Amino acid sequence: NAGVTQTPKFQVLKTGQSMTLQCAQDMNHNSMYWYRQDPGMGLRLIYYSASEGTTDKGEVPNGYNVSRLNKREFSLRLESAAPSQTSVYFCASKVLAGGDEQFFGPGTRLTVL
């Protein structure tokens, strides 16, 4: 099993450009999550999908949109990138949106110039 995979690993954008970060999991998990990690701020939840067909805002959703394409895939879209979105983005999944273990992907390092 590959676990949670993310593409791309690195990306540089100019202000105003758009892009989609891809995430897939092969563990048959129901719930998927997108976080960003910034120095001094820790990891913060952007959006999550408790189950296929549902999405909800997390702590810092502004400037982002998500799509739960199917049970395996959950994408994060930046419509008009801003320098404040420079960060490392992590996707994660778990069996259910409750008290069990969460597994993380390797991350995407995004720089917005």
Place this chain on the structure above:
Amino acid sequence: KQEVTQIPAALSVPEGENLVLNCSFTDSAIYNLQWFRQDPGKGLTSLLLIQSSQREQTSGRLNASLDKSSGRSTLYIAASQPGDSATYLCAVWGNMLTFGGGTRLMVKP
């Protein structure tokens, strides 16, 4: 709003020492607490998960305890090794998963 604090922020110890990392949280209404390890430039690796009804979990040289009523968890690492050098993060699941700022551990040979 849940707040998670980890102390110390950084720790440097000689190889072989036993050490304790601390995590505290403000809202005791949690489903579970999870400890992660993060190596520089890498993702998060799950180390231990403690359900709210449990008091501790063990995996190899790692032991994590949970005192929900006082809002505290500790991660005990026995006989530390240079390969244990990493950032250790605790996270609590309430309405959402809330992370602490991490403890950056360096184990010197």
